[in-house]
Amino acid sequence: MTLKPADSEFLSRLSSHLDAGVLSEPEPRYLEEPRGRFEGQASVIAKPRTVQEVAEIVRHCHAASVPVVPYGGGTGLVGGQVKGEGVVPVVISLERMRHVREVFAKENVLIAEAGAVLETVQQAAQQADRLFPLSLAAQGSCQIGGNLATNAGGVNVLRYGNARDLCLGLEAVLPNGEIWHGLSRLRKDNTGYDLRNLLIGSEGSLGIITAAALKLFARPVCSGTALMAVPSVQAALDLLAITRDHVGEAVSAFELIHREGLNFLEETMPEVRQPFAERPEWAVLIDLGLGAGQVPEEMLEAIFATALERDLVLDGVIAQSEAQRAEFWTVRESIPLANRKIGAILSNDISIPISRIADFVEEGRGVLAKLGPLRINAFGHLGDGNLHYNIYPTKGENRNDYNHLIDDIKDAVNGLVHSYQGSISAEHGIGRMKAGELERYADPVKLAAMRAIKAALDPKGIMNPGVVLRA
Known part of the structure; x- marks a missing residue:
């Protein structure tokens, strides 16, 4: 299916169905990502206040084959929140949908809208004498919808699990504009395919998360x-x-x-x-x-x-x-x-079977030494096998001096991770940055199933095109 731009006629038609102030001109902050490696584009920034407004926007985009890029806190590190090439998209920011709707302290459940900042969710849980354990460096600006869309990890995964493990139910808008009312607070619900877990980690490529029922814990x-x-x-x-x-x-x-x-x-x-x-x-x-x-x-x-x-x-x-x-x-x-501040030549978010991490670190040092004098900073969440395995220039040199080695370094690290039966993305997702590597290293049967799911739910390919699966 050929995607089409959001031209003036489309935007005029869309705006006639929305309240004033929902659509605005693109601002630079919606077209950037933290590491400066991607630059996005947008015909308009949509800032809906309700799930119904999200659905209205997506319905019009679906009917006109206009691409959509969901935008949360913008803290993602693999380019999933910006689209720099191809047909210019409509960017949908969830920032106005930021309310904590309800807290069920006795059930250990909190319902929050997708635009709620993670720190706000943590504070709401604390006020109820409960703990929401997802904890990230960006928790003052990242949003819970983006956390779920990328299946965020963080420092407490060892005990409490990833974002996926902290979610009981979702409300979401599917690619055709239909609203899925799946805000279940049930711990057990064995009624068919798990759409919740399909949307979590899909990085906005299968729909837009608008609210979530989250697990709380005793403090x-x-x-x-x-x-x-x-x-x-x-x-x-x-x-x-x-x-x-x-x-x-x-x-x-x-x-x-x-x-x-x-x-x-x-x-x-x-x-x-x-x-x-x-x-x-x-x-x-x-x-x-x-x-x-x-x-x-x-x-x-x-x-x-x-x-x-x-x-x-x-x-x-x-x-x-x-x-x-x-x-x-x-x-x-x-x-x-x-x-x-030092400036990495290449940053890697990987996971390795825990018992083999020491071997990986030692072998990795030898493999990269063959490529030249490099500094390696391997750190991270050892308890769950997740390393941030980052490569830097020698002191006094700039990462741009190593541009000719980037592909060799990437191939060396990813190849070694694959040989250890690890993952090239532990907690940051695939985004646009790693879509090519996913094709190279993922099981072909898995890739075929993913493409079939994408085609079934989003046959026009409007949802965050190029993320996870290359368009």
């Missing part, structure tokens, strides 16, 4: 946080096993930090206080969420003592106050900011 009575220096990635994995043996599922986060990331912090953000006088080669940030009667500091001390007996830790600092706990997390959460 931990107390928390404990420690930074521990370890001699190797394998030692970090062994420490994870010890931690789980001691506290079970109370491990909320288990983050791997490499010396290169700490070096980048010192180089670009010296105001961030680092806890170790001498930066270790590897460190882990452990966060526990515990119940009544448990003493987190004692548990962390016991974990450290057991690991020390087995030569798995070199040093450690246990947070003695909430302020110190916040300092530790500031170190971890500032590393991506420092990375951006």
